[in-house]
Amino acid sequence: MTKDMKVKSKIWIEVDGEPVFGRGRRFLLQAIDRYGSISQAAKEINISYRKAWSYIKAMEERLGIKLVNRHTGGRDGGGATLTDEARKFLRRYEMLEEGIREIVDERFREIFGEGVNG
Amino acid sequence: MTKDMKVKSKIWIEVDGEPVFGRGRRFLLQAIDRYGSISQAAKEINISYRKAWSYIKAMEERLGIKLVNRHTGGRDGGGATLTDEARKFLRRYEMLEEGIREIVDERFREIFGEGVNG
DNA sequence: TTCTCGTTATGACAGGATTGCATAACGAGA
DNA sequence: TCTCGTTATGCAATCCTGTCATAACGAGAA
Numbered sequence: 001m002t003k004d005m006k007v008k009s010k011i012w013i014e015v016d017g018e019p020v021f022g023r024g025r026r027f028l029l030q031a032i033d034r035y036g037s038i039s040q041a042a043k044e045i046n047i048s049y050r051k052a053w054s055y056i057k058a059m060e061e062r063l064g065i066k067l068v069n070r071h072t073g074g075r076d077g078g079g080a081t082l083t084d085e086a087r088k089f090l091r092r093y094e095m096l097e098e099g100i101r102e103i104v105d106e107r108f109r110e111i112f113g114e115g116v117n118g
Numbered sequence: 119m120t121k122d123m124k125v126k127s128k129i130w131i132e133v134d135g136e137p138v139f140g141r142g143r144r145f146l147l148q149a150i151d152r153y154g155s156i157s158q159a160a161k162e163i164n165i166s167y168r169k170a171w172s173y174i175k176a177m178e179e180r181l182g183i184k185l186v187n188r189h190t191g192g193r194d195g196g197g198a199t200l201t202d203e204a205r206k207f208l209r210r211y212e213m214l215e216e217g218i219r220e221i222v223d224e225r226f227r228e229i230f231g232e233g234v235n236g
Numbered sequence: 237t238t239c240t241c242g243t244t245a246t247g248a249c250a251g252g253a254t255t256g257c258a259t260a261a262c263g264a265g266a
Numbered sequence: 267t268c269t270c271g272t273t274a275t276g277c278a279a280t281c282c283t284g285t286c287a288t289a290a291c292g293a294g295a296a
Contacts, residue, residue: 005138007214009129011222013230015122039243048285053245070244073292077242092229096125103221104129111210112131157272166256171274188273191263195271238296245290255280262273 007108009101013093015062021093025055029082029090032068038080065089125226127219131211133180139211143173147200147208150186156198183207 012022024047031041042052060067067086072078082090130140142163149159160170178185185204190196200208 004133006132007129008132008137009127009218011125011127014124014126019126020123037243049244050246050286051284057245071292072242072244072290074243075241075292075294077293078244078291079242080244096225096229100127100222100225104218107214107218111214155272167273168256168275169254172254189263190261190271190273192272193264193266193270195264196262196273197271198273240295241293243291246288247286248288249284249286251282251284253280253282255278257276257278259276260274262271264270266267266269 005112007104007112009104011097011100018058018062020059020062021089023097025059026090026093026097028052028055029067029086032080033082033087033090036079036081038068038070063089123230125222125230127222129215129218136176136180138177138180139207141215143177144208144211144215146170146173147185147204150198151200151205151208154197154199156186156188159198181207 010022013020024045027045028041028047031044032038035041035044038052038056039049042049056068065085066083067089068080069083070078070080128140131138142165145163146159146165149162150156153159153162156170156174157167160167174186183203184201185207186198187201188196188198
């Protein structure tokens with residue numbers, strides 16, 4: 001019998017054994033860049049503001065670099081933008097991720113292509 | 119400043135969107151093969167018997183194949199051995215995993231080799 | 237000056253998932 | 267019949283994760 005098997009892959013970056021950056025955080029930073037707001041970005045990628053905030057805090061602490069410039073108050077309530085360091089980091093991470101999934105998928109098809117019992 | 123960053127990668131197999139097999143379960147099956155006992159295997163890889171048992175149950179249910187032959191009782195209390203299907207599956211998974219990590223590590227070194235700010 | 241508004245910033249709590257403890261069942265050999 | 271180490275499983279406790287509520291903020295409008 002052949003089940004509907006799929007291979008999944010994931011890469012992330014750790015500092016001192018603690019996860020610091022992965023696909024989710026990448027989406028978050030990208031969304032902040034687009035919207036200029038943590039709150040809007042969180043809504044966009046379907047996580048709570050609380051969680052987005054925790055992510056950013058942890059990333060900045062562990063990487064030791066400032067990723068997001070925030071300001072509160074003002075007519076529009078405030079906002080947030082990416083620092084240059086964040087953009088640079090993001091670009092590199094995108095390069096790292098690129099292609100990995102394709103490699104994994106291809107390998108999986110080669111080996112498990114015919115199902116569990118093939 | 120250069121932090122001690124590491125890239126981590128993980129691959130696993132899903133059936134119907136539920137995780138079925140990954141590195142931990144691979145270690146478990148390999149240990150069962152070595153020791154002829156779920157209990158010993160669990161001890162070896164530092165998980166509780168309870169957890170090992172849950173893993174096996176879930177794997178068998180989701181993959182739809184029997185992975186472990188168990189027998190209870192007897193002078194030595196019982197034991198467990200891998201089925202041929204389990205060995206075959208294991209071999210394939212090892213092939214799948216092999217090399218992936220190297221590819222990821224190499225890519226990481228190329229891109230982040232000089233540290234966060236490099 | 238005072239008020240408004242949407243955002244950032246956190247603490248507190250709830251619900252779910254995970255882990256681990258306790259205990260039963262088992263059966264070959266002494 | 268008794269022992270022993272293993273498989274098997276319910277259940278309680280613990281740990282995470284996500285959610286809710288609420289404060290602080292400050293530029294511009296009134």
